[in-house]
């Protein structure tokens with residue numbers, strides 16, 4: 001079986017114990033997309049990996065890839081960027097975990113997507129920098145960018161069907177149609193949201209950076225924005241838009257939310 005050695009830039013998405021001393025590590029790499037690697041001896045006290053394989057770290061990894069296999073071997077890994085403040089703050093930790101979980105759930109092994117890699121490194125760096133009130137808008141921005149990187153850029157301004165700008169104070173968002181539909185084109189199954197909430201999402205979509213000086217603070221109507229994005233990602237993420245990490249965010253916020261999958265869809269306006 002062909003085996004080749006590669007050096008890749010990667011983010012540590014997930015780690016799990018393996019045997020007595022090793023770790024099974026899920027990496028998201030710029031060059032090969034998601035890779036599962038075995039880091040032999042990584043749990044030994046004086047492992048050569050040190051703390052390089054901590055969650056969210058950006059690392060330079062040397063891997064042995066085996067053609068036709070899902071599981072590869074890590075031969076070396078050095079952290080090029082760590083995110084210490086993500087593990088010190090519960091809310092930052094939860095959003096960082098949700099970002100990694102989202103990438104893990106919407107990707108397959110070995111399919112590279114450089115834009116998605118940039119989304120992941122961008123949001124993890126941003127989550128360290130922004131103020132508390134910007135954390136969730138930053139995560140929404142990441143969700144919109146990730147959807148675009150996967151080829152599902154939501155249309156947030158014009159009706160996806162007739163290209164008109166919807167009027168009135170309410171908008172309809174249809175995950176199946178990939179964005180906003182006007183009341184005339186809504187054939188059912190769309191979620192109703194306030195015009196201001198949609199405008200907020202459109203404003204996020206127009207941003208081009210994860211930096212703290214451009215990410216807005218949490219707006220009014222956060223709940224419906226959350227629901228629309230979850231519904232949208234559940235639709236395109238193969239029904240796995242319900243991220244476990246986000247349930248922690250709900251608990252942190254002290255509210256119970258309707259899961260995206262069972263969202264109460266409003267009928268079409270007549």
Ligand SMILES: [Zn+2]
Nearest residue numbers: 159162182185
């Ligand atoms: Zn229309």
